[in-house]
Amino acid sequence: MRRLALGVAAVAVAAACAPDAPPARDDAAGADASSSRLFGFGSPASEDRIALWNIDVKPDGEGLPPGSGSVEDGRRLYEVQCVACHGATGTEGPNDRLVPAANWEQWPSGRTVGGYWPYATTLFDYVRRAMPQATPGSLSDDEVYAVSAYVLHLNGLLPADAVIDSASLAAVEMPARDRFVPDDRRGGPEVR
Amino acid sequence: MANRDTKANGGGERARFTRRGWLATAPGAAVAGLAMTRSDALWNQAQEASPAAAAAAGPGPPDPTKVPGRFVSEVGSRAPGEEPRRLVRSLALSSSSRTPIHELQGTITPADLHFERHHAGVPEIAAEDHELLVHGMVERPMVFRMADLKRYPQASRICFLECSGNGGGAYSRNRMPTEITAQQLDGLISTSEWTGVMLSTILREVGVRPGASWLLAEGGDAAVMARSVPLEKATDDAMLAYGQNGEAIRPEQGYPVRLLLPGWEGNAQVKWLRRIEVTDRPTMTRDETSRYTDPLIDGTARQFSFVMDAKSVITFPSYPYVLPERGWWEISGLAWTGRGRVTRVEVSTDGGRSWTPAQIEGPVLSKSTVRFRHLWRWDGRETLILSRATDETGYVQPTVQQLWEARGERTSYHQNHQRAWKIAADGTVTFGLGELV
Numbered sequence: 001m002r003r004l005a006l007g008v009a010a011v012a013v014a015a016a017c018a019p020d021a022p023p024a025r026d027d028a029a030g031a032d033a034s035s036s037r038l039f040g041f042g043s044p045a046s047e048d049r050i051a052l053w054n055i056d057v058k059p060d061g062e063g064l065p066p067g068s069g070s071v072e073d074g075r076r077l078y079e080v081q082c083v084a085c086h087g088a089t090g091t092e093g094p095n096d097r098l099v100p101a102a103n104w105e106q107w108p109s110g111r112t113v114g115g116y117w118p119y120a121t122t123l124f125d126y127v128r129r130a131m132p133q134a135t136p137g138s139l140s141d142d143e144v145y146a147v148s149a150y151v152l153h154l155n156g157l158l159p160a161d162a163v164i165d166s167a168s169l170a171a172v173e174m175p176a177r178d179r180f181v182p183d184d185r186r187g188g189p190e191v192r
Numbered sequence: 193m194a195n196r197d198t199k200a201n202g203g204g205e206r207a208r209f210t211r212r213g214w215l216a217t218a219p220g221a222a223v224a225g226l227a228m229t230r231s232d233a234l235w236n237q238a239q240e241a242s243p244a245a246a247a248a249a250g251p252g253p254p255d256p257t258k259v260p261g262r263f264v265s266e267v268g269s270r271a272p273g274e275e276p277r278r279l280v281r282s283l284a285l286s287s288s289s290r291t292p293i294h295e296l297q298g299t300i301t302p303a304d305l306h307f308e309r310h311h312a313g314v315p316e317i318a319a320e321d322h323e324l325l326v327h328g329m330v331e332r333p334m335v336f337r338m339a340d341l342k343r344y345p346q347a348s349r350i351c352f353l354e355c356s357g358n359g360g361g362a363y364s365r366n367r368m369p370t371e372i373t374a375q376q377l378d379g380l381i382s383t384s385e386w387t388g389v390m391l392s393t394i395l396r397e398v399g400v401r402p403g404a405s406w407l408l409a410e411g412g413d414a415a416v417m418a419r420s421v422p423l424e425k426a427t428d429d430a431m432l433a434y435g436q437n438g439e440a441i442r443p444e445q446g447y448p449v450r451l452l453l454p455g456w457e458g459n460a461q462v463k464w465l466r467r468i469e470v471t472d473r474p475t476m477t478r479d480e481t482s483r484y485t486d487p488l489i490d491g492t493a494r495q496f497s498f499v500m501d502a503k504s505v506i507t508f509p510s511y512p513y514v515l516p517e518r519g520w521w522e523i524s525g526l527a528w529t530g531r532g533r534v535t536r537v538e539v540s541t542d543g544g545r546s547w548t549p550a551q552i553e554g555p556v557l558s559k560s561t562v563r564f565r566h567l568w569r570w571d572g573r574e575t576l577i578l579s580r581a582t583d584e585t586g587y588v589q590p591t592v593q594q595l596w597e598a599r600g601e602r603t604s605y606h607q608n609h610q611r612a613w614k615i616a617a618d619g620t621v622t623f624g625l626g627e628l629v
Contacts (some may be wrong), residue, residue, distance in 0.1 A: 003305075011300065022345075039341045039344060039395075039397060040397070041340040041344060042334045042336040042340040042397070043336075044332065044335075045325055045326075045333035045335045046335050049335060050325065050327045051334055052466075053410075053466065056410070056475050056477070057475075058473070058475055059476045104487070105487030105600075105602040107604050111482060116481075116487075116493075117481055118481050122478055125477060125478070127477035130478075133286075133312065136415070157559065173466070179491065179492050180485065181493070182496060183496050183498065185494075186585075187585030190589065191595065191598045192599075
């Protein structure tokens, strides 16, 4: 029985290595580009091509662009670009609340930038990719720094005279930083 | 199924099936650019005469056998009077529409009724212009056009897709609704056959570097919606889907290509997918920190709660149906689990005191919906009917009290607790969970 199983395995290996066998899902993940074990459909992506779309910011600040912005510049931008949806003090809505007016976990008035968001970098990332809602992507990097600084100031996390850049933004300690825990649901009889 | 057309309101008066209505949907031969034959001309004459003939109908229902039917057509349409609709509650850029689960049969959702959840509207993307960039911790950063993706080996699978906010309208102790349809409450669930290329195939092509453990998936919509996904899932059963129920994926579902993560919350299954960055940690985007996380009663917030736990929903009878008389009625609904297969669905017709196994209609597919049925002889007395699903891990769909105890009452997602419908003595059906809390 064991001999038979070994024989089957040997045949399978031989088939996978045959010159005209298609690439298989279990071929080495890091296979050489010249390897016949790849299909090769698609085009290489140049550094410029990657840079065009590579906009995300990691929680340690990786991906933050050069530039800076002040709370004061952010206030002026906020009053033009943001106030209609988020209110004069960031608590009024009608869209997402930015400053907590309730306990951290309460929807919607608690789950705000200052009450719930674990990383300040996420604020920059989100404003740059999706705000202002009607004209997304229209702010310069300096303007995104400034608006982010003002929202952090509204939350009491930056003084009124603050100017932020990539290093100081990533260094802002958010109040909810340590609340987040990985999902512990695993199926089975226990309800979590 | 005539006994299911017994709604108290909201479309109870079905449009009469008329020749004229049928004709209105039929493209003429001239439109199709086809030559008219003598029989075509006769058909046209007959059609012209038919409304009068129908009006002069004798005893019995309208008789369709006396007039030739309409021609073949290039694209079909629903029968006149059959008008299932998604429920649209607000016209906002970040909004949702819900599948009419109380009006559908079986398990597959017609593509044009698949629920929607967008964060900045539906982008207009031409397939020939679309590109998917895959980069980060890979040996060979690459750009794939749709023709490239479609040349890779294909895969198809049937699975459900559910927004993790589905059912959130029935979690607050003090705000339990009564006059709410299954569509309003739980319509953010749909089931489709998806076709595409396995993500593992593409990741093998680009060569994932040692040390990588996550990826960032990013959409081409105006929110540039982005979510982090563990590489373990990406190389397990994740798919880049460009087909839905046999045709190209609909714009509302991510045309021309979306990420499909069977069994996981809808938000992570990024639509209009245009970038994948392989990383060694999550990016902590807005939608995986400030949203789609679950503040618990102990002061922590559960993050990356991807899997949709087992759930079932009775879709008939449900509000606003009315049972016009006592006797045999078939209770029917949908059950699903993101952890594999549904192994059991039970129904209670006495408010949860006793439970009876329902019939599960196969095939029972992993991470897909099943239709369950239970024949019930209603004695005409007021009662509550419930269902609960069990999955292959032994997880039993909990009561709302069990979720409150485990999580507290402030969570906004993953509210998969048992639902209840109240049958009043006069046959009216309302949402009945409030009677049990």
